[in-house]
Amino acid sequence: MVWRLSHVIRWLPKRLVGVMIPIGWAVAWLLSLGVALAAPGGEAQSPEEIKPIVVDGNTSDVRCYGCHGEKGFSVPLGEGVRSKQRSLYIDREKLQNSVHGKRLCVECHRDITLIPHRLKEKGEVDCVRCHSDLHRKGWGRMQGHDPVVLDKVVQNIASYMESVHGQPRKDGSGKLNAGCPDCHEGHTIAAKGTPEREEFRQSTPVVCGRCHQEQLRLYENSVHGAQVLRFGNTKAAVCADCHTSHKISSPHQDPARLVITKSCGNCHQDSYETYAKTYHGQVNVLGYAHTAKCFDCHSAHSNTRATSPDSPVSGANREKTCKKCHAGVSPGFLTFLPHGNSHDFDRYPELWLASKFMILLLVGVFLFFWTHSALWFYRESREKAAGLLPVIHESPAVAGDPRTYVQRFPALWRLAHLTFALSIMTLAFTGMTVLYPDAFWAPWVARFLGGAPVMAIAHRVAAVMFSLVFFVHLGGVFYRIFWKSRATFRWFGPTSLVPNWQDLKDFIAMVRWFFGKGPRPVFDHWSYWEKFDYWAPFWGMFIIGSSGLILWFPKVAGEFLPGWVFNVATIIHGEEAFLAVVFIFSVHFFNCHFRPSKFPLDIMMFVGRMPVDEFKHERQVEYRRLKESGQLDRVLVPPPSSRLKFWSRVLGFTLITIGLTLLFITLSGFSLHLWEGKL
Known part of the structure; x- marks a missing residue:
């Protein structure tokens, strides 16, 4: 009958159809009213007594099911019999089994005031207000429900309001980009942990x-879509796993890029951890989004297995993928290992060997020098407590001579030392922040320094300054040895920094003194630990400098080096820098400032001179040699001015404070990685 009636209507004149449609609506209105009145709780009335039912906060759901509980109940979305229909049918059983099963219809549909509804009453639901009101009133606790669930819902609401979905559309309609019902079917939201909830999760891609x-x-x-949509794999990633479910931001904005990258690690933990050890991953963890991320290399939505020929990171496609950021890539560059694991000897033997070598080097160096410092501190503390340390006075070498100091370092050496210090501190701040990006202090330091791009520039500038001073000094040394003083220079003379057998004898004597087996040794112009401090930058310059150049110019290095060299350079550069920072600000600071006879600060390196009394005690061999040769007068100088002493102390304490801060953040970052097994 319906088919025939529709065919009849199809052939009726449009004017007649226009008259019939309002009549049809009137009939439908009367029928719906009759159904509502016939429902339990309603009383049959004659047409002349029919009155709309006033809806209040206690109106029973039975009234609503009188219409909405009828299968096929719908309204047209346009004019004409062929217009699409919007279903208004509610499955009562599914609603009662959902998380909203105990709520009354009118609790959500608050704009409904009459049955049948007025045309302007659309039954719209304000999910945000409803859940927020319930949370504020403590409804979950009053009803015996777990309040944590409602707390989570309110948190999701707050996230949604800040998300791109919670913002108004750009078309000026006033509507939101996506409301709660666009993603959640409000009448059938299943409880967490139910099969229905899992079905909803699996349908997320279709909903989005x-x-x-x-x-x-x-x-x-x-690969994700195939697992979810074809094979029903409940562990494969759906949209919400990457974009989050409520705190969704535009993928063109930095927060989304960072969240999505971190979300990959929720499933691909091993790959994320190895990625986080590369420069790309380190600055990404620091909050810099404009670097290579998972989806930049593997693609965002059409990702396939890395072994697939269609993968952007396959051998045939890798060059094209890398060129999106790096123009003119070289063969070695393309074989860089973005997920190289230094703990996997079978797959990455070069990385394993480099890592274990650096670990042995670190353990050996610190075990030796920290033991040396601890024993020194112990012995000197006991002598100081016993009053055995000499009291330093600014007395002249010759009675009446105002020159009460001995010149140790000329101005050029002091300037070079200060430049070295500032360069190393800049390198340490920028480098350790990248090496330990997940440390609690790293994001703060990164923001203070201006972010990853500024840090990269500052790091390179400091490296150039360090190198410049190093090579200028080296040039000066060569000039003095091979030209200016070639006739008098002695490679193993008393003023030479070249290690000799006397240094070994002094070290053995020092150890005997540590254990109370002999007197404290006396030294010439240089002690053995000062020579070590001098030569250490040569090792660091070669190791840190060469690895840094490889990482700074990867395209050039990739022309003649294989890709694994970049991974090895990353390991060596970071670990050797860690060694340098910790050694300088612990061992070197102790030797110069923190041993009991010097604590809390020795300003000799800033003023360039030391009192004669201290010179007699610290450099007894040199003092006797100069006095016997009649050359002592050549090194005597007046004391530094009070102004110079004051500002030297200010500078010294400032540098020590910065150095100890760097030592703390470096050791805290190292401890975090050691605790979490990330070394």
Whole structure:
């Protein structure tokens, strides 16, 4: 009958149809009213007594099911019999089994005032207000429910309001980009942990695809999409796993890029951890989004297995992928190992060997020098407590001579030392922040320094300054040895920094003194630990400098070096820098400032001179040699001015404070990685 009636209507004149449609609506209105009145709780009335039912906060759901409980109940979305219908049918059983099963219809549909509804009453639901009101009133606790669930819902609401979905559309309609009902079917929201809830999760791509059709098309053919949509794999990634479910921001904005990258690690933990050890991963963890991330290399929605020929990181496609950021890549550059694991000897033997070598070097160096410092501190503390340390006075070498100091370092050496210090501190701040990006202090330091791009520039500038001073000094040394003083220079003379057998004898004597087996040794112009401090930068310059150049100019290095060299350079550069920072600000600071006879600060390196009394005690061999040869007068100088002493102390304490801060943040970052097994 319906088919025939529709065919009759199809052939009726449009003017007649226009008259019939209002009549049809009137009939439908009367029928719906009759159904509502016939429902339990309602009383049959004659047509002349029919009155709309006033809806209040206690109106029973039975009234609503009188219409909405009828299958096929719907309204047309346009004019004409062929217009699409919007279903208004509610499955009562599914609603009662959902998380909203105990709520009355009118608690959500608050704009409904009459049955049948007025045309302006659309039954719209304000999920945000409803849940917020319930949370404020403590409804979960009053009803015996777990309040944590409602707390989580309110947190999700706050996230949603800040998300791109919670913002008004740009078309000026006043509507939001996506409301709660666009993603959640409000009448059938299943409880967490139920099979229905898992079904909803698996349908997420289809739900999101209603608006994001192109992304759904790409996702359907991806490794994630195939697992979810074809094989029903509940562990494979759906949209919400990467974009989050409520705190969704535009993928063109930095927060989304960072969240998505971190979300990859929720499933691909091993790959994320190895990625986080590369420069790309380190600055990404620091909050810099404009570097290579997971989806930049593997693609966002159409990702496939890395072994697939279609993968952007496959051998045939890798060059094209890398060139999106790095123009003119070289063969070695393309074989860089973005997920190289230094703990896997079978797959990455070069990385394993480099890592273990650096660990042995670190353990050996610190075990030796920290033991040396601890024993020194112990012995000197006991002598100081016993009053055995000499009291230093600014007395002249010759009675009446105002020159009460001995010149140790000329101005050029002091300037070079200060430049070295500032360069190393800059390198340490910028480098350790990248090496330990997940430390609690790292994001703060990164923001203070201006972010990853500024840090990269500052790091390179400091490296150039360090190198410049190093090579200028080296040039000066060569000039003095091979030209200016070639006739008098002695490679193993008393003023030479070249290690000799006397240094070994002094070290043995020092150890005997540590254990109370002999007197404290006396030294010439240089002690053995000062010579070590001098030569250490040569090792560091070669190791840190060469690895730094490889990382700074990867395209050039990749022309003649294999890709694994970049991974090894990353390991060596970071670990050797850690060694340098910790050694300088612990061992070197102790030797110069923190041993009991010097604490809390020795300003000799800033004023360039030391009292004669201290010179007699610290450099007894040199003092006797100069006095016997009649050359002592050549090194005697007046004391530094009070102004110079004051500002030297200010500078010294400032540098020590910065150094100890660097020592703390470096050791805290190292301890975090050691605790979490990330070394």
